[in-house]
Amino acid sequence: MSDLAERAARLDADDPLADRRDLFDLDDGVIYLDGNSLGALPRHVPARVADVLTRQWGRMRIRSWTEGGWWDAPERIGERIAPLIGAAPGHVVVGDSTSVNVFRAVISALRMTPGRTEILVDATTFPTDGYIAASAARLAGATVRAVHPAEVSGALSGDTAVALLNHVDYRSGRLHDMGTLTDAVHEAGARVVWDLSHSAGALPVDIGSHNVDFAVGCTYKYLNGGPGAPAFFAIRPDLLPRLDQPLGGWCSHRDPFAMDTEYVAADGIAKARAGTPEIVSLLTLDAALDVWDGVDLRQLRAKSLALTEFFVDCVNQLAPAARSVTPAGEDRGSQVSLSCVDAERVMAELVARGVVGDHRPPDLLRFGFTPLYTRFADALRAAEILGEILA
Numbered sequence: 501m502s503d504l505a506e507r508a509a510r511l512d513a514d515d516p517l518a519d520r521r522d523l524f525d526l527d528d529g530v531i532y533l534d535g536n537s538l539g540a541l542p543r544h545v546p547a548r549v550a551d552v553l554t555r556q557w558g559r560m561r562i563r564s565w566t567e568g569g570w571w572d573a574p575e576r577i578g579e580r581i582a583p584l585i586g587a588a589p590g591h592v593v594v595g596d597s598t599s600v601n602v603f604r605a606v607i608s609a610l611r612m613t614p615g616r617t618e619i620l621v622d623a624t625t626f627p628t629d630g631y632i633a634a635s636a637a638r639l640a641g642a643t644v645r646a647v648h649p650a651e652v653s654g655a656l657s658g659d660t661a662v663a664l665l666n667h668v669d670y671r672s673g674r675l676h677d678m679g680t681l682t683d684a685v686h687e688a689g690a691r692v693v694w695d696l697s698h699s700a701g702a703l704p705v706d707i708g709s710h711n712v713d714f715a716v717g718c719t720y721k722y723l724n725g726g727p728g729a730p731a732f733f734a735i736r737p738d739l740l741p742r743l744d745q746p747l748g749g750w751c752s753h754r755d756p757f758a759m760d761t762e763y764v765a766a767d768g769i770a771k772a773r774a775g776t777p778e779i780v781s782l783l784t785l786d787a788a789l790d791v792w793d794g795v796d797l798r799q800l801r802a803k804s805l806a807l808t809e810f811f812v813d814c815v816n817q818l819a820p821a822a823r824s825v826t827p828a829g830e831d832r833g834s835q836v837s838l839s840c841v842d843a844e845r846v847m848a849e850l851v852a853r854g855v856v857g858d859h860r861p862p863d864l865l866r867f868g869f870t871p872l873y874t875r876f877a878d879a880l881r882a883a884e885i886l887g888e889i890l891a
């Protein structure tokens with residue numbers, strides 16, 4: 501057995517999260533390293549969704565809104581996500597997409613900072629955040645400035661209303677320092693919105709201890725909520741009473757069934773809702789979140805760091821023509837991005853040979869390491885196959 505194979509066997513044998521893999525519907529013929537785009541299906545979810553469709557919708561029909569717990573599913577599922585992102589209970593709601601929640605958070609932040617007109621946007625952001633910020637700016641008479649996260653502190657001014665930042669860079673996998681950046685934004689008198697799409701479920705996140713104003717993020721990646729699963733929106737407790745969100749609809753009204761012509765926002769986190777919740781997707785996510793029961797997030801992080809480090813070691817030995825662009829150690833999320841020539845074709849060959857990651861132009865191969873179901877042996881085998889292709 502090679503040194504790397506021995507290391508993989510030892511690490512898998514010592515992995516305290518190893519038994520979680522069985523909760524997922526994974527086939528041994530495929531090494532799935534794309535959970536940072538679409539998390540794998542937990543095995544128990546289809547039966548739970550079948551119940552939503554056949555019994556709750558099919559038999560109970562409209563009674564499910566009240567008797568089946570449909571109406572408050574956005575808040576109830578938010579309550580399950582809160583500990584994964586360090587949010588206060590009662591301050592997370594689930595619904596709409598991350599794009600919509602970015603809009604909701606940015607406009608809300610602008611309304612909390614009257615007289616300030618600049619939105620700072622992470623220059624390395626996933627594009628949707630930048631597009632939405634630009635549209636929010638046009639609507640609110642504000643301007644947008646793209647700034648690299650490393651330069652945010654120097655770019656803040658008395659005119660900055662809000663900084664919109666990504667916790668983990670979707671291309672490089674770099675993890676940004678939430679505490680330092682949030683403090684800098686607050687010192688400038690501005691609000692911060694963090695997009696946690698690539699950190700929620702990938703590592704312990706603590707928006708509470710960092711005093712984060714707003715956080716949003718996807719649930720179909722490391723939270724395995726399924727394709728198009730609704731996003732979360734979280735707010736700092738002392739800001740909730742002042743929240744004046746731009747998409748208040750009947751479901752965020754204090755008394756939705758009064759059908760009042762005048763809008764009065766609900767008191768609690770329900771005021772961040774808009775319209776009828778996407779029940780089938782919400783309850784799919786609700787079921788998927790069961791895989792987190794009893795997971796120690798420190799163990800999750802330790803495994804994620806060990807997995808990504810091991811993968812980089814394997815690539816350095818077995819596929820030296822590819823070079824990691826992901827920072828080492830604590831400065832990374834749970835993905836490794838490799839730069840190589842002809843990356844698009846290389847990824848197509850990897851997928852054809854059962855190693856599923858993805859390609860980001862121009863030259864990146866992205867591999868997500870979901871700690872709940874990825875084995876060290878998978879990391880080694882992926883690097884071996886990559887080495888064969890590159891050779």
Ligand SMILES: Cc1ncc(COP(=O)(O)O)c(C=O)c1O
Pocket residue numbers: 597598599600626628629666670695697698718731
């Ligand atoms: C950081 C980040 N934000 C937002 C999104 C997109 O969110 P949605 O399509 O749910 O609006 C993605 C999708 O990959 C993402 O990586």
